[in-house]
Amino acid sequence: MNRFLQNQESQNSLLSKFKVAVTSTKQNLLTFMEVVIQGQKMIDADLLDELEGILVSADIGIETSTQVLETVRTQVNRQLIKDGKELKACIKSELLHTLEATFVPVSEQVNLDLEVILVVGVNGVGKTTTTGKLAHRFRQAGKTVLVCAADTFRAAAVEQLEEWGKRARVDVIRQQSGSDPSAVLFDAINAANARKVDILIVDTAGRLHTKKNLMMELEKMKRIAGREVTGAPHQVLLIVDATTGQNGLIQAKEFTRSTGVSGIILTKLDGTAKGGVVVGITRDLKIPIRYVGVGEQIGDLIPFSPKHFIDSLFD
Ligand SMILES: Nc1nc2c(ncn2[C@@H]2O[C@H](COP(=O)(O)OP(=O)(O)OP(=O)(O)O)[C@@H](O)[C@H]2O)c(=O)[nH]1
Numbered sequence: 001m002n003r004f005l006q007n008q009e010s011q012n013s014l015l016s017k018f019k020v021a022v023t024s025t026k027q028n029l030l031t032f033m034e035v036v037i038q039g040q041k042m043i044d045a046d047l048l049d050e051l052e053g054i055l056v057s058a059d060i061g062i063e064t065s066t067q068v069l070e071t072v073r074t075q076v077n078r079q080l081i082k083d084g085k086e087l088k089a090c091i092k093s094e095l096l097h098t099l100e101a102t103f104v105p106v107s108e109q110v111n112l113d114l115e116v117i118l119v120v121g122v123n124g125v126g127k128t129t130t131t132g133k134l135a136h137r138f139r140q141a142g143k144t145v146l147v148c149a150a151d152t153f154r155a156a157a158v159e160q161l162e163e164w165g166k167r168a169r170v171d172v173i174r175q176q177s178g179s180d181p182s183a184v185l186f187d188a189i190n191a192a193n194a195r196k197v198d199i200l201i202v203d204t205a206g207r208l209h210t211k212k213n214l215m216m217e218l219e220k221m222k223r224i225a226g227r228e229v230t231g232a233p234h235q236v237l238l239i240v241d242a243t244t245g246q247n248g249l250i251q252a253k254e255f256t257r258s259t260g261v262s263g264i265i266l267t268k269l270d271g272t273a274k275g276g277v278v279v280g281i282t283r284d285l286k287i288p289i290r291y292v293g294v295g296e297q298i299g300d301l302i303p304f305s306p307k308h309f310i311d312s313l314f315d
């Protein structure tokens, strides 16, 4: 199979994964939108207000929804939108526009001797699961990977990560529970250098941005990484749970304010009818969404694509 076909095939399979993941969101958002559009003969102020409400209720965010509808209103006034189909197309293109504004495509090619990736976020959002899925993705891309168990709070956390390590066929560097996460990280960096691996992924304990000592612990880890490896951590990935909607968005905002975050991974997109939060997050945080989690299996992490996401919703 030539490279073009391979590429086409993987694009198609990514699109179909997106489609499955946003099924509930699509039912929620598009069904309402169509009912409203088809129920009215005229595109008037009431109809547009109602559409704005639908976007807000899909967790697209008030600001984004207002901005999208402002464009729509202008176009209606200029008589550039004459029917429901054009109305839908305009909303679609505005949402795509918003997503593309901060989009940075994922690159799984590593040009460094060792790339250190820190995985952070509040409790239960999917950090450990995503660490396993990421390790798997990088392995599939032909990279050598090591994982660091820096969640030392609970013994179960390390065991869970080791399970993922087995699935992804990567080694996990650990210490006994209760040890200093920075010490485990230090060990893991030494091991990664000695084994000459390409990527070290660091799973951290869940924490709230309000817990000052825990945020300082994260800072310390970043410092240690930077001292041992030039430019590390090269990525700080904030995991956000899509099912927590506006709450998750607020937490993510606070988290990014108190620690440097280079990218977002939005998990559990498959478990929400409010996938519109993808748009809200992008606009509010101005940090690119790198991947989305679409299930509990190892292959259920896909690179984010604004076009795939919007096409899955609208087509
Ligand atoms: N459906 C679905 N479930 C997910 C996804 N990602 C994670 N989960 C589930 O979310 C739950 C929590 O995942 P963990 O990886 O343990 O979360 P965590 O952030 O490491 O949790 P703490 O370490 O306790 O803070 C598990 O049951 C996962 O299977 C996803 O993309 N889709």
Ligand SMILES: [Mg+2]
Pocket: 127, 128, 129, 151, 157, 204, 205, 206
């Ligand atoms: Mg965990």
